Amino acid sequence: MIRVLKFQDVYASYGSVLALQGVSLKVAEGEVVALLGANGAGKSSTLRTISGLLRPSKGIVEFEGRRIDRTAPERIVQMGISQVPEGRQTFTELTVIENLRLGAYTRRDGRAVKQDLERVYTYFPVLAERRRQQAGLLSGGEQQMLAIGRALMAKPRLLLLDEPSLGLAPILVREIFEIIGKISKEEGLAILVVEQDASLALGIASHGYVLETGTVALHDTADNLKKSDSVRRAYLE
Amino acid sequence: MIGWVLLGLFLLFFPYLHTWPAASSFLDSVDNTTGLGIGGTFGVFQMTTLGVWLVILTGLNILTGYSGQISLGHGAFVAAGAYITAILLDQTATPLVVAILAAAIGTAAIGFAIGIPSLRLTGPYLAIATLAIIVSMPQFLKWDKVSEWTKGSTGIDLPSADVPTFLGLDRFMDDSQWLYYSVMVPAVIMTVLAWNLTRSRIGRAFIALRDSEIGAQQMGVNVSLYKTLAFAISALYAGVGGGLFAYTQDFVSPDSFGIFQSIEFLVVIVIGGLASTLGSVLAAIFFVYQDGVVLRLAELIGFPERLRWAFFGVGLILIMIVAPNGVAGLVQRLKTLRPATVLEMLRQARPSAMISRLRNHPLAERLGLGRRDEHDPGDEES
Amino acid sequence: MKLPNVGLFRLVLLLAAAMMVLAIACSSDDDDDGDGEPTEPAAETEAPSDGDDLSFIPEDTTGITDTEILIGSHMPLSESSAAIFGTQIVPGMQAYFAYINETEGGVNGRKIRLLVGDDHYLPSDTNTVVRKLVEQDGVFAIVSGLGTAQHTAVFEYLTENNIPDLFTATGATLFTDPITRTTFGYNPNYVQEGNAIGTYIAENFPEGTRVGLLIQNDDFGNDGKDGIESGLEGSGITITTTETYEAVNSDMTAQVQRLRNADVDVIAAYTLPLQSGSLINNARSTLDWDVPIIISGVSADPITILLAGDAGQAEGVITTAYLTPTSQTEHPGIQKHIEIMAEYGGGADATNLSVYGQSVAELTVKVFRDAGQDINRRNVIAAAEQVRDFLCSVCLGTINLSPTDHRSIETFSFAIAEGDSWVLFGDLVSYESTP
């Protein structure tokens, strides 16, 4: 399997607050990896470090064999990593289609962008229905779909998802996770998904990492993690 | 299409309209009833100043409307452009166009430089910082080290603009008509350019970072670059507008750019319509013509003209509630408006709803008066 | 970093191209005589400024009808702290014109109607309101346009179009020196006033006295300083310290402290009422310093005494005055003014500034009357240049104008703070330049 992302002994901090204290993880091509952990464990910080918004003070971040730990965020997007940030961050005053077009901001291949737009619509038919509507008027679930669709428009090879279930009703969350699984399979897209709801994430992931106060406490296959006592106690019950 | 041609023809022939008796008496009667000020040579002058403010307000709308950064001191950029132009015209033999070009580049550079520290400031803090710039500007202009060029508190008095004899132009137009074309041509070009810009990649990047900085960053937009770029472009417009201001007013002084005026810039683009080229045009129309109309209104219904700002305030709040996208947005909405929607709006017109609309207005949010919580309407439904 | 702003580059390029086209169009913008305004009478830009020949001014009667003389003014009425001037001067003028219209049927059978454009003390707005008054309302003349920068913005326009520009409300020298035949100043200029203050110090303080100045950082302050320096010349008294402030700043604590540290013996100040008040208050109460203080007549208003703090703090402060203060209630001119304001003032109070308004209106009426039944723009200028020994009802000295002197008030008095008002003292000081 080809390694898409390598994260080796990474340290990162916000001023004096140490967020990551030697985190190592890997994501391979076409694989969904779950990142679990309690609030404040460093999950979002890990994603931010990958997408270049947080600079590691130590350690190595590699994407497809190239160091990216000193690369500008917009360059990282161009290289093929797309993030769906926590809280979705859609452009509320723009229409759905304008949001999606902005997703392809760094791309110059206009024709392919059109095709990708159609593909996003097939994954999320509701976005096609509402393409002319202001993003701010969409429901929470629809906005989450839009945020994922927008990230897909950048044609990434690694997709980072930060708590896609936040503030959504359970049925919607399941639907969204189903679609995420489907996208990964059909596109051969590597996905790193942060989730508090471990059972959902492990349902579509092949591997999982459990973070605790900035370090990896546990790493195993999804099946093993689901069976693991500590994970069950902490996150599944 | 036909509308554009008509508008073009109107702008092209406007300065000659008042020399045609039938049209002239029509314009005068409009003025007499509305107080607008579109007839006679004064009408031409007003339209000329409209061109100047159009350039300036279009620039401010790029900064505030599109990139979402508030500048309460935009007059300082205008002053920079006006002074660069006036100094070059006053002390060197620079041709007008070169002087204005220099003003554009110089002011854009200043805008870029001011844009960099502003990256660390958002919302109300940025507004206050820009306000500080306009407040301290007169002191700077009177500073010993620069007063040799700026002429200190006296200001720079330029000879009034005359129609050149080149190509026998002076046989076709008088000074006021010449001034009109020398302003209107660049004003129209810059408005069209702004319209293009806002629909380009750059424009989309501005909108993206306005709506969500994090989102924009995730899309690969270089947020710092674009925030400063918005300042620079906006300043470039202010520079050109300031240059045209110096040329049409033939006088600039530290008193020429007041704090009230800078605040009024912001008020009129909110009324005209944020993030809309039509909005900038309406804002400029409002900026130039409201004085006369308010005066006439004051005469008719007998409120003191001094209450103009109270009138402004009430108007602004109403617009923010009823038409968050300004009059331009209202015009767009009218096309699709059905009686049922109006009834629905009226039905919802409870005070609490109005206040929440006010707090949700982009301007209120940027000034820190809006809601602070990262709340989005979708959550309630799901 | 890869610059993604191809659009911007294109924008700059297009802009440059557009400018080039324009550059070619006006590269020969160097002639002066191509004045072809169809609606305005032919204007000679180079007016002969010597001799009595006013023939370059057309005998224009714009604004004059059988029953009316329509005039205009630009004043700050709102949106600026300078609005305190406009909102008091205008009622004074309007009240006096109404009084003349009512009691005398106007001037030579024509009623005077004054339109005031509110320029918010913003020169570009002055330009707009004055053009509107001239081109749309068709006023005969501009009277008492207020503000130096504001009037500068329209000075050339009025001159080029030969519009009588009567009795500008500023003490700046630039409108009357050199002389422009159509423009007349009103206020005594700050250089003359400064000279009087300098002379006063030279005569009343011993040689070696250390003079400290506090001046506003603009033409007002600089002209005043020039005047004081000229008045002190040859007296053996010199200015040892000069402190400045910006008009937006009203707290003079730091400046006064520095004057104290410089150990000056007398303070002369070109300050507005707000700053004058702060100056006196800081010296007297904060520093407990009884240094003699002399301030410009611009601050000769009861408000200054009020702003100086607790009763008595301003006592003994000296200033100049050229109009009778309203505090002299027994003065017949002031009594009449109070009557006129009560009857025609539309509710406005009689203040020193409304007195000012009336005094300008009186001079205006005098000049219009002298121009006669066939009043026009040329003969009104001629009439103004012939004003001799005119004493308005509230003036301290007479007004003399001539082809070589367009300064109206050149005589003033000193005044001293007593209680809550300014009391005139000493002889009149005259700088009259018309023989």
Ligand SMILES: Nc1ncnc2c1ncn2[C@@H]1O[C@H](COP(=O)(O)OP(=O)(O)O)[C@@H](O)[C@H]1O
């Ligand atoms: N912007 C920030 N400034 C300072 N500290 C932060 C910031 N964001 C997160 N942290 C801290 O970093 C640690 C990791 O946070 P985060 O990565 O957001 O955790 P998680 O996503 O797992 O909830 C926490 O202690 C948190 O308080």
Ligand SMILES: [Mg+2]
């Ligand atoms: Mg998190």
